[in-house]
Amino acid sequence: MSIPKRRRRELRASFLMTAPFLFIFIVFFLYPTFSVIALSFTDAPLIGEGQWIGLDNYAKLLNDRLFYTSLWNNLYFVLLTVIPTTVIALLIALAVSRLKGRMQALVLTLFFLPYVLPVSVVTMIWAWMLDFQFGILQPLIAAITGKPVPVFKNPYWVMPMIAVVTIWWTNGFNVLLLIAGLRNIPPDLYEAAALDGATPWQRFWRVTWPLLWPITALVLTLQLILQLKLFDQVYLLSNGGPFNQSYVVLMQMYREAFQLNNGGYASAIAMVLFLFIVIVSVLQFQLLRIGGRK
Amino acid sequence: MKDAGVHLRGIKKSFGAIDVIRGVDMDIQRGQFAVFVGPSGCGKSTLLRMIAGLEDTSDGQIAIGDRDVTHEDPADRGVAMVFQSYALYPHLSVYENMAFSLRLAKRPKAEVDEKVREAAGILQLVEHLDKKPAQLSGGQRQRVAIGRAIVRAPEVFLFDEPLSNLDAELRVQMRLELARLHKALGATMIYVTHDQVEAMTLADTIFVLQGGYVQQSGAPLDLYDDPSNRFVAGFIGSPSMNFLDATVSGHGDNGVTATLTGQPDISFDIPLVDKPAHGARIALGMRPEHLQVTEGQGLRVTVDVAEELGGVSYQHGTLDGGEPVIFQQTGARHGMHGTIQTVTPDPGRIFVFDAEGDRIR
Numbered sequence: 001m002s003i004p005k006r007r008r009r010e011l012r013a014s015f016l017m018t019a020p021f022l023f024i025f026i027v028f029f030l031y032p033t034f035s036v037i038a039l040s041f042t043d044a045p046l047i048g049e050g051q052w053i054g055l056d057n058y059a060k061l062l063n064d065r066l067f068y069t070s071l072w073n074n075l076y077f078v079l080l081t082v083i084p085t086t087v088i089a090l091l092i093a094l095a096v097s098r099l100k101g102r103m104q105a106l107v108l109t110l111f112f113l114p115y116v117l118p119v120s121v122v123t124m125i126w127a128w129m130l131d132f133q134f135g136i137l138q139p140l141i142a143a144i145t146g147k148p149v150p151v152f153k154n155p156y157w158v159m160p161m162i163a164v165v166t167i168w169w170t171n172g173f174n175v176l177l178l179i180a181g182l183r184n185i186p187p188d189l190y191e192a193a194a195l196d197g198a199t200p201w202q203r204f205w206r207v208t209w210p211l212l213w214p215i216t217a218l219v220l221t222l223q224l225i226l227q228l229k230l231f232d233q234v235y236l237l238s239n240g241g242p243f244n245q246s247y248v249v250l251m252q253m254y255r256e257a258f259q260l261n262n263g264g265y266a267s268a269i270a271m272v273l274f275l276f277i278v279i280v281s282v283l284q285f286q287l288l289r290i291g292g293r294k
Numbered sequence: 295m296k297d298a299g300v301h302l303r304g305i306k307k308s309f310g311a312i313d314v315i316r317g318v319d320m321d322i323q324r325g326q327f328a329v330f331v332g333p334s335g336c337g338k339s340t341l342l343r344m345i346a347g348l349e350d351t352s353d354g355q356i357a358i359g360d361r362d363v364t365h366e367d368p369a370d371r372g373v374a375m376v377f378q379s380y381a382l383y384p385h386l387s388v389y390e391n392m393a394f395s396l397r398l399a400k401r402p403k404a405e406v407d408e409k410v411r412e413a414a415g416i417l418q419l420v421e422h423l424d425k426k427p428a429q430l431s432g433g434q435r436q437r438v439a440i441g442r443a444i445v446r447a448p449e450v451f452l453f454d455e456p457l458s459n460l461d462a463e464l465r466v467q468m469r470l471e472l473a474r475l476h477k478a479l480g481a482t483m484i485y486v487t488h489d490q491v492e493a494m495t496l497a498d499t500i501f502v503l504q505g506g507y508v509q510q511s512g513a514p515l516d517l518y519d520d521p522s523n524r525f526v527a528g529f530i531g532s533p534s535m536n537f538l539d540a541t542v543s544g545h546g547d548n549g550v551t552a553t554l555t556g557q558p559d560i561s562f563d564i565p566l567v568d569k570p571a572h573g574a575r576i577a578l579g580m581r582p583e584h585l586q587v588t589e590g591q592g593l594r595v596t597v598d599v600a601e602e603l604g605g606v607s608y609q610h611g612t613l614d615g616g617e618p619v620i621f622q623q624t625g626a627r628h629g630m631h632g633t634i635q636t637v638t639p640d641p642g643r644i645f646v647f648d649a650e651g652d653r654i655r
Contacts, residue, residue, distance in 0.1 A: 188381035191348050196395035196446070197369035206394075210385040 040267035046257055050264050057268035067269070070249045071276075073159065077230055077248065080163035082223045086216065088167065089174035094208075096175065097182045108179065112172035119169070123236040126165045127152070152238040155245040162233050162246060169233075170226070174219050181215030182208070217288035221281055228277050249273045299323045299482060300345060300450055305354035307340055314340050316506035318354075322484060322499065327476050330486045331493040331529070332503035339454055341503065342486045346375050346452050358449060374443035375452040378459060380435045382427040382442075388414075389423040392441045413444040416478070433464045440475070453485040457492065469495060490530055494518070502526050524651035527579050533608055533620045535579045535645070538593075542574045552578060552646070556615040560593060564644050568654055576654065579645035582608060585621035585637040592638035595619050597630045609635065 040057055044050025061067050096107050114122065129137045132150040142148045151157040185208065193203045231250035234240060240247040240255075249269060257266030300322040307315035314337045322328040330338040343349040345356060347368035356364045363371045382391050389410055390397075396406045414420045417437040427435055436456060443451055453472075457465045473496055476483055487493055493500050494514045501511045502525070510517060510526045521527035528534045540562075544551035549565040555575075562578065570576060585593070595611040607623045609630050621637050623630075646654040 186379065186381065188377050188379050189383060191346075191368075192375070192377060192381040192383075192442075193394075194348070195346060195368045195373070195375050196442075197398050202398055206398075207383065 036267045036270055039264055040271050042264045044263045045261045046263040046266075053264070057265050058272070060265065061268055061272060066244065066247065066252060067249070069244050070247050070252045073244075073246060074228055074230065074248050076159055077163060078224060078227050080160055081166055081227045082220060084163070085167045085171055085174060085223055086219050089171050089178055089219065090212075090216070092171070092175045093178035093182055094204075097179055108175070111175050114169050115172040117169070119232040120236060122165065122169045123233055126161075126168075127237060130161065153242050155243050158238050158242065158246045162230075162237055165237070166227070166230075166233055170223075174223070177215055177219055178212065181212045185211045213288075217285065220288060221285050224284055225277055225281050228273070228280070299326065299359070300328075300484065301357040302341075302345075303355045303357075305341070305344065305356065306352045307337070307344060307349065308352050314506055315344070315352075318503075318506075318508055320501060320508060320511065322482060324359075324482055325480050326498045327473075327483045327485065327496055328499045328501065329493040329497035330484065330501050330503055331488065331490055332509075333529070334488055336503045337506050338486045338488075338503045342375075342452055342454055342484060345371075345450070345484065346373055347371050348375075372449040373452055374446045374448040374450075375454065376436075376439045376443055376456045378455040380427070380439040380459075382435060382438055384427055386426075387423065388419060388425055388427070388430070388438050388441075391427065391438055392445050394442065395446050409445050409447075410441075413441040416444065416475070417441050432460050433468060436460065436468060437471075440472075444479070449482060451479075451481055451483040453483065455486055455488070458487075458489070465492075472496060491532060494530070500530075502529060504529075521579075521645065522653050524577060524579065524647040524653075527645055527647070527653075531581055533582050533622075535581050536585070536619050536621075537647075538578045538580070538613070538617055538619075540576050540578050542570050542572055542576060545569055545572065552576060554578075554593075554613075554615075557613065560591075562639070562644060564646060565642065566646060566654060570646075570648065570654060575649050577647040577649075577651075579647060580639045580643065582620040582622040584640045584643040585619075586640065587621075587623070587635055588638045590636070590638070592636040593619065595621065595635050595637055597633055597635060600628065600631045602627065611635070 039050070041052060041054060042050035043053050043056070092111055096104055096111070099107055117125075129135050130141075130151050132138065132148060132153075138148040141151070149157055151161040189207050189211075190203055193207050198206060229250060230248050231254065234246050234248055234251055235254070238246045240251045250273065253266045253269040253273070256262045256269060300320075302318055302320045305315055305318040306313070318341060320328075330341060332338045340349060344351050345358075347363070347366060351364050354364070355362060358371060358373070383394065386394065392410045392413055393406050396409060410423070411420070414423055417440060419434065419437055419441060422430060422434060422438075427438065430438065436459075439456070456472075457468050460468060469492060472485075476496075485492075485496060497514050499511060500514050500517055502509045502517065504525050510522045514530075517526060517530045521530060524537065528537065539555040540552040541555060542550050543553040543561060546563060548567075549563055550569050551561050551563050553561040564578075594614055595609070596613075597609045597611040599610040601608040601610070605625070607625070607628060608620055609623060609628070610618070610620050612618055619637075621635075648654055
């Protein structure tokens with residue numbers, strides 16, 4: 001068989017194999033993405049055509065005080081989740097990796113279990129557990145603060161509690177990534193370090209931590225992106241309240257699009273959040289890489 | 295403290311119900327190069343790791359010099375180990391890899407620098423100090439691993455199959471370097487290998503391990519000339535010794551006559567002090583290099599494979615009864631492939647083993 005003929009065959013096969021993905025990607029991802037970009041320059045309602053208004057939506061957004069409140073709440077939530085969840089996942093991963101065989105699989109499954117639950121179930125569980133009147137966690141809160149707290153109706157408690165729920169829900173996946181990272185560190189290195197006179201603490205800081213750093217950086221970046229996209233938990237637990245204390249950017253976008261029928265403005269919000277996530281995560285990833293190289 | 299050797303007394307190790315080391319005594323004198331050799335699974339690496347403190351000792355006592363270190367931490371034993379995988383810290387430069395133990399001990403910078411540079415000088419690593427392990431070749435990585443051990447100036451160096459990840463040519467070269475290093479440092483070294491050529495060339499003393507016991511220990515040529523059992527005889531020497539089943543068919547004044555099983559026309563007169571009974575079943579061991587081609591009576595070998603190595607050639611074949619036999623020829627191009635050759639062992643070079651595999655002298 002001549003070489004060009006074989007190449008044509010390979011090309012045809014590769015096209016056939018990627019075609020289903022390409023079709024779905026173009027119809028359900030690429031086309032909507034471009035539509036949103038186009039929509040953000042119009043005053044279109046949710047359904048139907050709109051007038052081209054240039055950058056007016058973006059100008060309006062920059063003067064929207066609610067947008068800054070939302071953005072601030074997003075950053076507050078990132079602060080409450082990204083580093084804490086990574087630290088907790090690392091501690092759990094270090095503990096779990098000391099277990100052997102089936103015991104390790106069992107404990108890992110237990111930690112991973114919440115991750116398989118849909119968000120509606122997660123929020124339902126926690127809404128009940130933290131219920132002001134009947135919640136089984138209220139005695140605990142009462143023991144600490146002196147009185148029961150309606151956590152999702154209290155402006156100071158609402159974001160930290162949503163953070164707790166989110167960490168409980170998503171932590172298993174981070175544990176899994178970090179366990180995989182820990183397993184990649186050859187046991188010889190710990191033996192060599194033990195012979196070199198390293199204490200367990202030094203073994204962690206001088207062997208585990210630097211070698212696990214690429215995975216830790218990955219977890220931090222994935223978490224940052226995921227937590228900036230916060231919507232479901234807020235929508236289901238507090239609906240942005242009280243006093244907009246849990247109002248986040250996607251919440252605002254949702255309300256503009258599906259409740260106030262401002263398709264163009266909502267698209268602009270989505271675009272700004274998208275650019276914000278890209279810039280912040282690229283920036284963070286670069287910073288983490290520099291940190292790891294040192 | 296003149297004695298800084300390594301002394302093991304009644305060492306045992308079990309993993310659960312499996313006994314890996316079943317009672318080992320050994321004395322390695324200060325400055326000796328000792329080699330543990332044996333087939334895989336014989337416990338040689340486990341024994342080394344017990345000396346290093348990386349495995350707990352189930353029973354017995356390990357002493358380094360005058361100190362009982364059986365239950366000491368690895369770092370307090372005064373040993374340094376070179377791993378088969380090198381176990382270099384991939385995130386640290388060559389310099390920092392070698393300086394690692396000194397940094398942990400918080401030694402002054404000048405001392406660290408002096409020791410690392412000295413070791414790098416010995417091992418020709420000076421130009422590579424700033425590189426990461428991934429940028430080095432296998433042989434260079436191996437040298438960094440050795441350098442990391444040298445920097446600690448231990449009483450005892452432990453090597454766990456350090457050359458088995460290198461290609462054949464580099465292995466020979468590193469073998470020589472290790473021998474030179476041992477002379478230069480004069481430290482006690484314990485080396486684990488499954489390669490009996492490495493063992494023969496490097497060792498002052500070889501310990502042949504099998505089944506959790508030391509089968510025999512001694513100078514390399516003593517093991518070669520005078521193996522104490524069939525296992526050692528077969529393990530030391532390459533290609534390995536030929537074993538032929540035989541029966542004692544007669545007693546002489548200072549020996550016995552042994553007749554090959556299944557080939558009553560071939561018998562040998564063997565000088566022995568401790569003569570087995572008439573009719574006893576024994577095994578005769580003959581090294582390939584002690585079988586000579588002859589025109590007269592002897593073993594008739596049908597050669598089916600000839601390995602011509604240039605300087606020597608090994609002729610692989612079978613006897614009439616089907617027993618495999620290897621004999622060595624000096625030089626090459628004998629063209630023996632497919633022919634029947636008659637070979638006879640050098641007188642006095644036949645080893646006799648009883649049915650249990652113990653040597654009869």
